Amino acid sequence: MMPTTTRVPHRVFGTSTSGNCHKVRLVLDILGIPYRWHEIEIMRGESRTPEYLAMNPNGQVPLLQIDDHTWLPESNAILCYLADGTRLWPGDRLQRARVLQWLFFEQNAHEPHIAGARFTRAFLKQPEHPRLPVMIQRGYQALAVMEQHLARAPYFAGEFSIADIALFAYTHRADEGGFDLAAYPAVRAWLERCLAQPGVSEMPMSH
Amino acid sequence: MMPTTTRVPHRVFGTSTSGNCHKVRLVLDILGIPYRWHEIEIMRGESRTPEYLAMNPNGQVPLLQIDDHTWLPESNAILCYLADGTRLWPGDRLQRARVLQWLFFEQNAHEPHIAGARFTRAFLKQPEHPRLPVMIQRGYQALAVMEQHLARAPYFAGEFSIADIALFAYTHRADEGGFDLAAYPAVRAWLERCLAQPGVSEMPMSH
Incomplete structure (x- = not known):
């Protein structure tokens, strides 16, 4: 028997008081998509560390981690990606x-x-x-x-x-x-x- | 017999020396889509007239006229619209x-x-x-x-x-x-x- 594959939840690197990050939380919550939120303190430079820049060379939040080697930056691109195929993204x-x-x-x-x-x-x-x-x-x-x-x-x-x-x-x-x-x-x-x-x-x- | 319908070419309201407008020209030219270009002199206020604001309340160029009562602003949204279904817009x-x-x-x-x-x-x-x-x-x-x-x-x-x-x-x-x-x-x-x-x-x- 094949083992049941467990889909890893999306990870979001974000700052809770940032509107660009809050957008991503809203879409995930509205669509009921499981996620893990990693709080980034931008005022402490946590979006400019070498580790963070390796994931997002533009050094911004939010950042969506899709799998172990795929990250998507730009809040509105993340919204389009998450909403693709749902009622939040029109077919017309x-x-x-x-x-x-x-x-x-x-x-x-x-x-x-x-x-x-x-x-x-x-x-x-x-x-x-x-x-x-x-x-x-x-x-x-x-x-x-x-x-x-x-x-x-x-x-x-x-x-x-x-x-x-x-x-x-x-x-x-x-x-x-x-x-x-x-x-x-x-x-x-x-x-x-x-x-x-x-x-x-x-x-x-x-x- | 039904008359053959002639599809009206897209109209573009744009400023030739604006990169946001030039993008739209490039996509139309690359895809071979016929269009009519209406030059707008933004430095003379032609994008802030009542007639223009009726088409685009945000008062910016470029603006794509799709039919007699449909206008699409925002250069990159126009690009997405024109490229939809073509090789310039991925399926994945x-x-x-x-x-x-x-x-x-x-x-x-x-x-x-x-x-x-x-x-x-x-x-x-x-x-x-x-x-x-x-x-x-x-x-x-x-x-x-x-x-x-x-x-x-x-x-x-x-x-x-x-x-x-x-x-x-x-x-x-x-x-x-x-x-x-x-x-x-x-x-x-x-x-x-x-x-x-x-x-x-x-x-x-x-x-």
Whole structure:
């Protein structure tokens, strides 16, 4: 008789207070995929050690370990990989492109400013940093684009998808970067819809 | 008899000297997909008019018009859409994730710095801009990650793919941002391999 093969759970190297890492936790929790979480203290340089750089030369979290010699970096690529073939990743070509549209929006128009402001204020503790006003201005521009979309649609790309998960991660902690969502009612209602999804949890506060 | 339906060619709203737009041209040319190019002068505000914002609320180029009421923004999402089902987009789940890994790397670790430095120097004509040293430093970090990968593999994700096209766009004009590729021989050899692919052309210079 062949022995039953036990599939090794995915390992995630991540920082629990990082939105990019929290995204990965959310997808795993929503889909009920078993995983082991290895906490990485980026502020102590644990993502820049030789051992870590051998797994991810770009020195960032999160990192998904798929097997003993396969690692996947880039939070949104991890989301696509984990969601592939599930209800969180549409089968239709145009809908898939819409998910990707918002995933790239998140990385170039949202995360640098909304996560950047949070990191500067809540982690670096530099509320007078000269880049902060630009981050705040551009972060509000991203929120305005989201508000316009969510005023007409419940989610970013049809049904609830990894596009929502990616944007939820830093948006629901935007207050820690100094953003006020009072003028964005559609965004706030969408955050509540996301939180009502089974498996979705809030990210730990920065302190 | 039913009339023969003529498929309307895709329309691209783009700026020829923008790497994000040039990527889209490259994929269309490589795949031999007919298209009409509508030149947008971003420096004259043509991507911020009410008509343009109605098509793309985020006010950016490039924008792919799929039909009379369907527009797709975000250069790398457009690449994924156009390459879907072709040799430029792998069928294997992990290989697809690798393509996405490098597409997200391009948008968060490469384009903001390498394209940002080029835009600051060659378009804004602000060689003394206070952000430029940070862009140069982080751009070289991205080039180092690329060099390390390309020293071991001919392309970013197995065969030539949209990951190569996305990274080619700004890398082959990095000199306009003040980057010197002399210390990156694997990157330079990869640029030559990309240029040898049928359909791949250089982007017009900034001046």
